[in-house]
Amino acid sequence: MNEMFLLKLGEIVLKGGNRFQFENRLKTNVARRMRPFGDFSVRIMQSTVYVEPQNELCDLDGAWDACHTIFGVVSVCRCRPCEKDLDAIFAAVMAYLGDDLRMARSFKVESRRSDKRFPLNSIQLSQEIGGRIAEAIPALAVDVHHPEYTVYVEVRDRAAYVHGPADPGAGGLPTGVGGRAMVLLSGGIDSPVAGYMIAKRGVELECVHFFSYPYTSELAKDKVLELARLMTRFCGRMTVNIVGFTEIQEAIRDNCPEEYFTLIMRRFMMMISERIARDHGCGCLVTGENLGQVASQTMEAMAVTGACVELPIFQPLIGMDKEEIVTIARKIGTMETSILPYEDCCTVFTPRHPKTKPTKGQVDHACAMLDFDGLIERALQNTELVKVRYHG
Numbered sequence: 001m002n003e004m005f006l007l008k009l010g011e012i013v014l015k016g017g018n019r020f021q022f023e024n025r026l027k028t029n030v031a032r033r034m035r036p037f038g039d040f041s042v043r044i045m046q047s048t049v050y051v052e053p054q055n056e057l058c059d060l061d062g063a064w065d066a067c068h069t070i071f072g073v074v075s076v077c078r079c080r081p082c083e084k085d086l087d088a089i090f091a092a093v094m095a096y097l098g099d100d101l102r103m104a105r106s107f108k109v110e111s112r113r114s115d116k117r118f119p120l121n122s123i124q125l126s127q128e129i130g131g132r133i134a135e136a137i138p139a140l141a142v143d144v145h146h147p148e149y150t151v152y153v154e155v156r157d158r159a160a161y162v163h164g165p166a167d168p169g170a171g172g173l174p175t176g177v178g179g180r181a182m183v184l185l186s187g188g189i190d191s192p193v194a195g196y197m198i199a200k201r202g203v204e205l206e207c208v209h210f211f212s213y214p215y216t217s218e219l220a221k222d223k224v225l226e227l228a229r230l231m232t233r234f235c236g237r238m239t240v241n242i243v244g245f246t247e248i249q250e251a252i253r254d255n256c257p258e259e260y261f262t263l264i265m266r267r268f269m270m271m272i273s274e275r276i277a278r279d280h281g282c283g284c285l286v287t288g289e290n291l292g293q294v295a296s297q298t299m300e301a302m303a304v305t306g307a308c309v310e311l312p313i314f315q316p317l318i319g320m321d322k323e324e325i326v327t328i329a330r331k332i333g334t335m336e337t338s339i340l341p342y343e344d345c346c347t348v349f350t351p352r353h354p355k356t357k358p359t360k361g362q363v364d365h366a367c368a369m370l371d372f373d374g375l376i377e378r379a380l381q382n383t384e385l386v387k388v389r390y391h392g
Ligand code: ATP
Pocket: 183, 184, 185, 186, 187, 188, 189, 190, 191, 192, 208, 209, 210, 211, 269, 286, 287, 288, 289, 293, 294, 296, 344, 345, 346
């Protein structure tokens, strides 16, 4: 094959004794992510994943796009392998990168030689290949300080590889090395971003969504499933637990003081999410909460809602500005869907004057009338499981 990908490992290389396990997981993840695009071989050597198409039927462009969304990879290069021989390397550079080089005004060559048996060291190799390029394209100047284009030559164990500038990878840790998390996924901008941030740390995700039909429409549910599907581009396939929340919201509306509606509703969300999380082997809950954004996201309100569960609640957006969150939502491709105008169940019974500095005692008192156990059991029975994946 005359084109393949090199994925460079990120933080994994720092992981000492666990490194082997991390690398194996990454290799499995890459192989799974390449599968929809044809038959690829995937190997790991020297902190690099080698991804090589096995025949002409492979969809290289599709596979290349997917490489940018694999956690645990810091940079990705699309390259041409060739023999470890000066003539072969130069020929590969001209054939593979010639068009890019002819469009640039200046260039340099940067080489790496991890196969120390290669007769030239990396500086000599760069000089030799650089000299030949300059001769072949006279209009192109050598500029080692600020080149418009950089040619990379890597002489590794099995072959030499030539490529242009690398793209950034998805970063983070390989999916699956950090356990499982239950994301409370609403239809808004924040929660998909929160899920992405936790997934990036090597965590597999599952989602729970609270759905109040007929106060919220089927379209709102479809929107949440679409958001989950978009997230799977990075996090892999997921299950979304759609919990029927109508009875709980009506019970709160009919029995509790209005200023506590949101706080009590959020208590139920946490308690139900914790139950589902435990049943599905998830070690934490994840929300898109953000300090000071709305009345239920003050320190006091979060203390009250958090106090009813034992699992840790991770809130990766807690200290971010909306703009920063939106930038990530755009990057991961969830923004457009998040801003579709369907109601979330939070907005259905919003109090006119929500309590912003509640105490636990006040909230306990405000919901004393409710049969928590019965309401939670019935909501759990009224839960639909939907599996989502990016392809198909
Ligand atoms: P988002 O943009 O994620 O909806 P938000 O700023 O609108 O967040 P809230 O509506 O107060 O904030 O919700 C805070 C968090 O609670 C959400 O980020 C999400 O994790 C969770 N949440 C809210 N509504 C739901 C829901 N219907 N189902 C599941 N989780 C929800």
